[in-house]
Amino acid sequence: LPAIVCACVTMLGCTPKYVTNVPVEARVAPVEIQRHIRVDGIATVQVSPDVVDLQMTLTADAERPKPAVAAVRGQRDALVTALHGAGIAGGNLRLGNIDVAPRYRPRPDQHQVDGYRGSITIVVTLSKFERIGEIMELGATFGVTRMHTRFRSTKLVQVKMQARELALAAARAKAAQMARYMNVVVGEVLAIEEVSGDAPRFGPESNAVALAPSGTSGQSLQPGALPLTLTVKVTYGLLAGYGGHHAYAPTRP
Numbered sequence: 001l002p003a004i005v006c007a008c009v010t011m012l013g014c015t016p017k018y019v020t021n022v023p024v025e026a027r028v029a030p031v032e033i034q035r036h037i038r039v040d041g042i043a044t045v046q047v048s049p050d051v052v053d054l055q056m057t058l059t060a061d062a063e064r065p066k067p068a069v070a071a072v073r074g075q076r077d078a079l080v081t082a083l084h085g086a087g088i089a090g091g092n093l094r095l096g097n098i099d100v101a102p103r104y105r106p107r108p109d110q111h112q113v114d115g116y117r118g119s120i121t122i123v124v125t126l127s128k129f130e131r132i133g134e135i136m137e138l139g140a141t142f143g144v145t146r147m148h149t150r151f152r153s154t155k156l157v158q159v160k161m162q163a164r165e166l167a168l169a170a171a172r173a174k175a176a177q178m179a180r181y182m183n184v185v186v187g188e189v190l191a192i193e194e195v196s197g198d199a200p201r202f203g204p205e206s207n208a209v210a211l212a213p214s215g216t217s218g219q220s221l222q223p224g225a226l227p228l229t230l231t232v233k234v235t236y237g238l239l240a241g242y243g244g245h246h247a248y249a250p251t252r253p
Helices: 065-085 129-141 156-181 204-209
Strands: 003-009 018-024 036-047 051-062 093-095 099-104 113-126 144-152 185-196 211-213 221-223 226-239
Touching: 036 156, 051 065, 051 129, 065 093, 065 099, 065 113, 065 129, 113 129, 129 144, 156 185, 156 226
Parallel strands: none
Antiparallel strands: 003 018, 036 226, 051 113, 051 144, 093 113, 099 113, 185 226, 211 221
8 A cells, every 4th residue: 555755844943844745655575375285194904902901899898987998908818819829910910999988778768878888999901812701700709799891902002103104105195196187296294283083992882893703613702803093184385387297206294
């Protein structure tokens, strides 16, 4: 927009003689817009569980909290000794905290405390799934009141690295294909963003539809592989086009 510059000429001891308006053209440099292309790379890999966590809960009731804690500690020590005898030790055996909660009388006196219940959870990690029944039987012998299994993979970090490399390669190939047919050249990487999906959950729902034979006939079934999907978003700069439709492989992100 034109700017107005006001010049005032004065003489020593005198009032201004005149004022003149001089228009001045304001020149704004054009803004250079960075041309770019943003692509998604998606990769899915299969994750198979290699360990199972068997959670076993012990409980004991008493009129007061202290006897309840002492009773559940005694049960815990006896079970841990039996598990050591079965070859479960070290990092494969973890002990939880002891919890104490009041018990209430049945209706109509449901607001009156009728004693206390102490509980503790012991987690046994097994790499041989065929031992689940054996360890459950051992827990039942020593008074375990609740048992639950959770399958997981100890190689999740390595699997994610594999999925990430595949997703980046897919994004690079997509950018090269689009640039080739749009007669532009893919430049340097401007931004990379990863959108991770949830880790596979080997729970009851997934195991119901993902069962695989563990080997020869006659052996028990075990959870099959579940998909892990990872997405990356890569932004490349665009350079001036080239003459022909030649394949171009941009630099690795």
